[in-house]
Amino acid sequence: MIAEVAEVTVRDAVPEDAVNGVLPRWVALPETVEEIAAVLRACAERDLAVVPAGGGTKLHWGPPPERCDVLLDLCCVNEILEHAAGDLVVRAQAGVTMDALAGTLAAKGQELALDVPFPQDATVGGTLATALPGPRSFRYGTARDLLIGITVVLPDGTIARSGGKVVKNVAGYDLGKLFTGSYGTLGVIAEATFRLHPLPAARRWVVTELDRAEAAPVAAALATSQAEPSAVEVDWPDPGGPVTLAALVEGAAAEARAGALRELAGGSVTEERPPWWGLIEHDEVLAEARFLPAGAGASSTRWPRPGWPCAARWPPAGCCWRRGATWPRTSWPPPSRGCANERGCTCWPPRTTGSTGGGR
Amino acid sequence: MMDTLVAALRSVLPADSVITDPVRLRTYECDGLTYHRATPGVVVLPGTAEQVAQVVRLCNEHGVPFVARGSGTGLSGGALPREDGVLIVTSKMRAVLEIDLANRRAVVEPGVTNLAITEAVRDQGYYYAPDPSSQQVCSIGGNVAENSGGAHCLKYGFTVNHVEACEIVTPDGDLVTLDRMDPGYDLLGAFIGSEGTLGIATKITVRLSRAPEAVTTVLAAFESIEQGGQAVSAIIGAGIVPAAIEMMDALAIEAAEAAVACSYPEGAGAVLIVELDGPAAEVELQFARLRQICANAFELRVAADAAERAAIWKGRKSAFAAVGRISPAYIVQDGVVPRTSLPAVLAAIDRLSAEHGIRVANVFHAGDGNLHPLVLFDDEEPGAGERAEVVSGAILDLCVEHGGSITGEHGVGVDKARYMPKMFSADDLDTMQLVRCAFDPRGLANPGKVFPTPRLCGEVPGVRKGVHPLVESGKAEQF
Numbered sequence: 001m002i003a004e005v006a007e008v009t010v011r012d013a014v015p016e017d018a019v020n021g022v023l024p025r026w027v028a029l030p031e032t033v034e035e036i037a038a039v040l041r042a043c044a045e046r047d048l049a050v051v052p053a054g055g056g057t058k059l060h061w062g063p064p065p066e067r068c069d070v071l072l073d074l075c076c077v078n079e080i081l082e083h084a085a086g087d088l089v090v091r092a093q094a095g096v097t098m099d100a101l102a103g104t105l106a107a108k109g110q111e112l113a114l115d116v117p118f119p120q121d122a123t124v125g126g127t128l129a130t131a132l133p134g135p136r137s138f139r140y141g142t143a144r145d146l147l148i149g150i151t152v153v154l155p156d157g158t159i160a161r162s163g164g165k166v167v168k169n170v171a172g173y174d175l176g177k178l179f180t181g182s183y184g185t186l187g188v189i190a191e192a193t194f195r196l197h198p199l200p201a202a203r204r205w206v207v208t209e210l211d212r213a214e215a216a217p218v219a220a221a222l223a224t225s226q227a228e229p230s231a232v233e234v235d236w237p238d239p240g241g242p243v244t245l246a247a248l249v250e251g252a253a254a255e256a257r258a259g260a261l262r263e264l265a266g267g268s269v270t271e272e273r274p275p276w277w278g279l280i281e282h283d284e285v286l287a288e289a290r291f292l293p294a295g296a297g298a299s300s301t302r303w304p305r306p307g308w309p310c311a312a313r314w315p316p317a318g319c320c321w322r323r324g325a326t327w328p329r330t331s332w333p334p335p336s337r338g339c340a341n342e343r344g345c346t347c348w349p350p351r352t353t354g355s356t357g358g359g360r
Numbered sequence: 361m362m363d364t365l366v367a368a369l370r371s372v373l374p375a376d377s378v379i380t381d382p383v384r385l386r387t388y389e390c391d392g393l394t395y396h397r398a399t400p401g402v403v404v405l406p407g408t409a410e411q412v413a414q415v416v417r418l419c420n421e422h423g424v425p426f427v428a429r430g431s432g433t434g435l436s437g438g439a440l441p442r443e444d445g446v447l448i449v450t451s452k453m454r455a456v457l458e459i460d461l462a463n464r465r466a467v468v469e470p471g472v473t474n475l476a477i478t479e480a481v482r483d484q485g486y487y488y489a490p491d492p493s494s495q496q497v498c499s500i501g502g503n504v505a506e507n508s509g510g511a512h513c514l515k516y517g518f519t520v521n522h523v524e525a526c527e528i529v530t531p532d533g534d535l536v537t538l539d540r541m542d543p544g545y546d547l548l549g550a551f552i553g554s555e556g557t558l559g560i561a562t563k564i565t566v567r568l569s570r571a572p573e574a575v576t577t578v579l580a581a582f583e584s585i586e587q588g589g590q591a592v593s594a595i596i597g598a599g600i601v602p603a604a605i606e607m608m609d610a611l612a613i614e615a616a617e618a619a620v621a622c623s624y625p626e627g628a629g630a631v632l633i634v635e636l637d638g639p640a641a642e643v644e645l646q647f648a649r650l651r652q653i654c655a656n657a658f659e660l661r662v663a664a665d666a667a668e669r670a671a672i673w674k675g676r677k678s679a680f681a682a683v684g685r686i687s688p689a690y691i692v693q694d695g696v697v698p699r700t701s702l703p704a705v706l707a708a709i710d711r712l713s714a715e716h717g718i719r720v721a722n723v724f725h726a727g728d729g730n731l732h733p734l735v736l737f738d739d740e741e742p743g744a745g746e747r748a749e750v751v752s753g754a755i756l757d758l759c760v761e762h763g764g765s766i767t768g769e770h771g772v773g774v775d776k777a778r779y780m781p782k783m784f785s786a787d788d789l790d791t792m793q794l795v796r797c798a799f800d801p802r803g804l805a806n807p808g809k810v811f812p813t814p815r816l817c818g819e820v821p822g823v824r825k826g827v828h829p830l831v832e833s834g835k836a837e838q839f
């Protein structure tokens with residue numbers, strides 16, 4: 001058993017490894033799906049609590065983990081396994097950063113149409129686990145809509161797959177849906193396959209400043225326009241001040257379509273992204289509220305049922321699962337610095353999570 | 361058991377909503393896949409979500425399995441009833457409850473047909489995007505259960521991308537709502553496509569889409585299927601995502617011609633239907649590019665109006681039924697391959713066809729690699745049915761070998777449960793079973809569908825030791 005885990009790089013945790021103030025004892029740095037499974041199996045057998053981590057950009061969200069013995073750092077599981085450009089599909093490991101992925105895809109004129117915050121550090125796995133929507137989800141959907149296949153490792157080390165590498169596929173349950181937004185609580189996302197889109201030929205923003213009363217009807221008119229914007233965003237920093245509305249048009253004939261939107265909203269057409277567009281600056285998010293575009297509506301019963309503890313405190317702080325005893329210190333392999341991977345990992349020195357919003 | 365259950369059902373439902381008359385029960389003995397048949401123990405036609413919940417609770421009290429049924433158009437035997445169970449039919453739940461154009465949503469009951477949603481909002485310039493060919497009759501509840509697609513899902517996605525919330529009756533009889541906006545696990549996403557095994561949808565909130573400003577429909581005729589395939593690759597390579605790209609081969613064209621006189625260009629080895637939609641300015645540019653790409657088509661027709669568009673689609677939409685004109689019997693297969701594998705897979709299907717002396721007509725959603733081979737045979741000819749089965753199964757093997765799927769839209773149901781282990785490992789299936797057990801620990805919701813072996817929920821998946829007890833005792837087979 002130990003021989004099996006001995007193949008995996010493990011080091012002692014240092015203060016920078018703390019997850020929301022909770023210091024793990026060890027940091028495991030697996031490099032393959034099988035190594036993730038080996039670590040999880042070993043931890044399960046020893047009743048160690050594991051917190052999986054990607055780029056650490058959102059690891060501090062929510063309350064601190066109830067326990068964290070091992071930080072499972074996925075940054076070394078970072079290979080783009082297959083970009084089938086003709087099929088508009090990519091398969092990548094969990095530790096690939098969103099920027100690295102975008103670079104590879106752009107070389108063939110394609111993109112994964114998810115505009116997540118902190119793409120430099122945010123990873124494929126963390127993007128799925130937190131499932132944050134970006135502005136363009138209005139047109140392309142969120143992570144769960146673009147995910148077509150997933151490989152996960154369950155807490156007991158079982159490696160399971162669902163979906164596949166074709167967009168159209170209704171065989172079996174879609175485990176990928178359950179793992180998007182799961183914040184590491186169901187197991188570890190190891191690999192993911194996404195459907196891609198061609199990079200838009202052109203982009204234009206229509207930006208307009210309105211007073212409060214005008215904003216809602218104009219936003220609605222933009223959103224339902226047959227010029228088909230990809231996103232309609234609102235920036236309203238001062239409750240007493242005006243509202244800035246921006247709509248993004250992408251693809252062929254972007255200029256003409258943006259012109260049609262300006263007819264509806266006024267303002268100007270620009271090739272430049274508004275500085276506030278899709279940004280979460282320095283973690284200054286206090287809360288995320290979700291409501292219907294027209295502001296109304298609440299459904300009657302909710303699942304999880306009212307009164308379930310987790311509903312009140314989601315996300316559950318990257319706490320993967322908890323168990324009882326701890327692993328005797330001596331049975332870990334000797335600590336080393338960083339992994340043997342040559343793909344340019346960031347596993348050493350340790351990243352600092354939290355407060356800066358951009359990871360390290 | 362059944363008698364006491366029927367009495368209990370009569371106490372909670374109106375008299376005409378509980379069917380036990382053997383003649384009437386037979387109406388429900390199969391879905392669109394007619395060679396699997398079973399007479400249901402009892403059929404109920406609840407009128408409200410609360411009634412569905414009461415029926416499910418009674419099934420729990422009596423330990424009796426239940427199967428949901430919408431319009432019964434499913435093609436994988438998903439709504440095949442149980443002789444020892446209750447069939448819950450949603451045909452009395454047909455109300456469109458709410459249309460909220462400001463939020464682009466509609467709330468409907470599960471028995472509402474797919475097309476009825478579009479019809480309710482068409483005049484205001486909206487529609488419901490997923491459009492299965494069966495849309496005039498199939499129910500939205502059935503669409504949710506199968507995660508149905510349609511010709512236009514290449515650009516617009518499937519049912520799961522257009523459903524915002526579902527009220528469901530869980531397998532233990534609770535009425536809950538799964539909403540896309542809920543934080544946490546995407547239970548709605550997991551429920552959609554679960555083929556009635558995780559509960560019954562009783563109210564569905566769908567997203568409405570704005571009708572596109574322009575639609576251009578093109579029919580391109582090629583000498584060979586290879587040329588047609590190259591055009592498909594070139595369209596995708598040019599960064600165009602058409603609303604639909606459909607292809608038919610010579611045999612499928614022959615059948616459509618015989619059935620509906622669609623007058624596709626004579627002598628075509630393949631026809632391609634490409635539909636572009638969106639803002640007029642964008643469609644115009646894309647159409648110019650499409651014309652260049654299809655330069656080697658020997659005929660290119662562009663629909664000038666809605667009537668001509670319908671004429672182009674007529675041959676394609678009639679294709680399944682049309683093969684009845686050129687063959688006494690046939691199997692409709694549904695498999696998926698990566699688009700770039702289409703040429704290799706089509707060539708392999710040709711070889712299979714020649715080897716077994718069984719004709720195969722190919723109709724497919726070429727844009728997303730979803731094949732619908734129609735395997736033709738003469739049921740009067742001894743052995744022909746078996747050979748057709750072999751060819752049909754071998755086509756699914758080809759799909760899996762090429763990294764595709766055993767079903768793109770018709771579902772697993774009873775028909776393809778035995779193929780699941782070809783696509784998924786034992787660990788994959790066990791993990792799916794954990795989900796099943798979390799929703800339906802007693803295994804009462806549509807048992808026997810989707811998964812190959814009945815695993816009992818008490819058993820811990822993952823630790824498989826030796827032969828499954830049910831296999832050993834002869835009660836189950838493992839494929």
Ligand SMILES: Cc1cc2nc3c(=O)[nH]c(=O)nc-3n(C[C@H](O)[C@H](O)[C@H](O)COP(=O)(O)OP(=O)(O)OC[C@H]3O[C@@H](n4cnc5c(N)ncnc54)[C@H](O)[C@@H]3O)c2cc1C
Pocket residue numbers: 391392427428429430431432433434435437438439450470491492493494497498499500501502503504505506507508509510511555556557559560561562680769770806
């Ligand atoms: C000619 C023809 C063309 C077709 N074309 C397409 C196509 O283009 N694309 C496509 O995807 N499919 C197609 N289909 C297949 C079929 O129409 C779809 O699968 C459809 O969604 C089934 O709907 P239904 O109401 O008939 O469901 P049924 O056949 O009654 O049931 C299907 C499954 O759904 C379950 N179910 C039904 N209602 C509920 C509910 N309220 N809650 C939970 N589970 C429920 C049943 O238990 C069963 O497992 C076609 C079928 C035919 C006959």
